[in-house]
Amino acid sequence: MLEKKDHQYEKAVLVGLITQNQSEEKLTEYFDELEFLAFTAGASVDKRFTQRLTQPDPKTFIGSGKAQEIKEYIKENNIGTVIFDDELSPSQLKNLEKEMDVKILDRTNLILDIFAQRAQTSYARTQVELAQYQYLLPRLTRMWTHLERQKGGIGMRGPGETEIETDRRIIRDRITLLKDKLKIIDKQMSTQRQNRGKMVRVALVGYTNVGKSTLMNAISKSEVFAENKLFATLDTTVRKVVIGNLPFLLTDTVGFIRKLPTQLVESFKSTLDEVREADLLIHVVDISHESFEDHINSVNQTLMEIDAHQKPMIMVFNKIDAFAYEKKDEDDLTPETRKNISLEEWKKTWMSKSKYPTVFISALNKENFPEMKKMIYDEVLKIHISRFPYNDFLFEYHDEEEEA
Known part of the structure; x- marks a missing residue:
């Protein structure tokens, strides 16, 4: 459990199902991530509720007995929010809220809420607003009474202050307007990408909260916002970087996540275009996370x-500083775990046998950076030479920090 000492955190409970397609172990992983999402949005998780069902109940997602159990718990413990790990249908949301008389959120709504908090630029806010309206449209019948009773808090950072007066026609008009606005901005950003000349473009990709922004700061010596919360970065950041004497453009992108709402994928199309149009991808992985392979x-x-x-x-396995390695005595029969394997032993694993160049680093303390920078240099140079075959003699690798 994440510790929350701030009294302003909303008290919430999590709800998820164990089904034929989702084991108890997998649900626990999703719950851990959902709790981190809740923490990022501003909620303190009080309890987790699970139920085994062949498939979700079409009316209330969970069974009536489990719904009654949750209802009694939230009343006894003054819980204000119930968060479901999967996206709920409009009718399920309406029925659950009527039954429990508290705020009901699903994973999609929670992620949209975090994006609403994190959006800094006009472009990001437009993308999030579009996604929120697309989520809101089929749920309007439920939102009338919902918004009359609830004011503020997580899940309630709506696209505007007057949802209660809106109807489907107004929202559809707003969606059309936002899509047109995004088309104009997308065209401008596409022109900007073309105007960056023929410099090699490198994009950082990876699961959310794996350290992409920290790595971006370390490589480009810039100050991109980085925080130990999910989706700390929404706005795409592009920096000119020089390794050795070889310049290229480095882009930090929004993190990916399991069960990413389809509305966001559509809204953040231009952000994903930065990845689609890159010449080289740096896939950053948090090697200290138990589910890094799933990521x-x-x-x-x-x-x-x-x-x-x-x-x-290039595969960059980050956060090796999270491992406290101590060499074991010869007579120590304790099984080796991920917590007591050295970096050299990690290099002998399947990860180093990837078809891609692979390096193990700590972006936080710049451990093993010379090896990573040389690897990036080599890959960028290959692309540069293929593009400018007569300019390869201009470049020779050297590490300025090592020389200093």
Whole structure:
């Protein structure tokens, strides 16, 4: 459990199902992530509720007995929010809220709420607003009474202050207006990408909260916002970077996540275009996370969906500083775990046998940075030479920090 000492955190409970397609172990992983999402949005998780069902109940997602158990718990413990791990249908939301008389959120609504908090630029706010309206439209019948009773808090950072007066026609008009606005901005951003000349473009990709922004800051010596919360970065950041004497453009992008709302994928199309149009991808992985292999698969799946999976790539396994390695005595029979394997032993694992160049680093304390920078230099140079075959003699690698 994440510790919350701030009295302003809303008290919430989590609800999820164990089904034939989702084991108890997998649900626990999703719950851990959902709790981190809740923490990022401003909620303190008080309890987790699980139920085994062949499939979700079409009326209330969970069974009537479990719904009654949750209802009694939230009344006894003054819980204001119930968060479901999967997206709920409009009718399920309406029925659950009527039954429990508290704020009901699903994973999609929670992620949209975090995006609403994190959006800094006009472009990001427009993208989030569009996604929120697309989520809101089929749920209008439920939102009338919902918004009359609830004021503020997580899940309530709506696209405007007058939802209660809106109707489907107004929202559809707003969606059309936002889409037109995004088309104009997308066209401008596409022109900007073309105007960056023929410099090699490198994009940082990876699961949310794996350290992409910290790595961006370390490589580019800039101050991109980085925080130990999910989706700390929404706005795409592009910096000119020089390694050795070889310049290239480095882009930090929004993190991926399992069960990413389809509304956000559509709204953040231009952000994903930065990945799609990059010459080289740096796939950053949090090696200290227990589910890092699942995270790799989720990112690869998203890259496949946007047709960016065949690009040159470097695998960067980050956060090796999270491992406290102590050499064991010869007579120590304690099984080796991820917590007592050295970096050299990690290099002998399947990760180093990837078809992509692979490096193990700590972006926080810049451990193993010379090896990573040389690897990036080599891959960027290959692309540069293919583009400018007569300019390769101009470049020779040297590490300024090592020389200093």
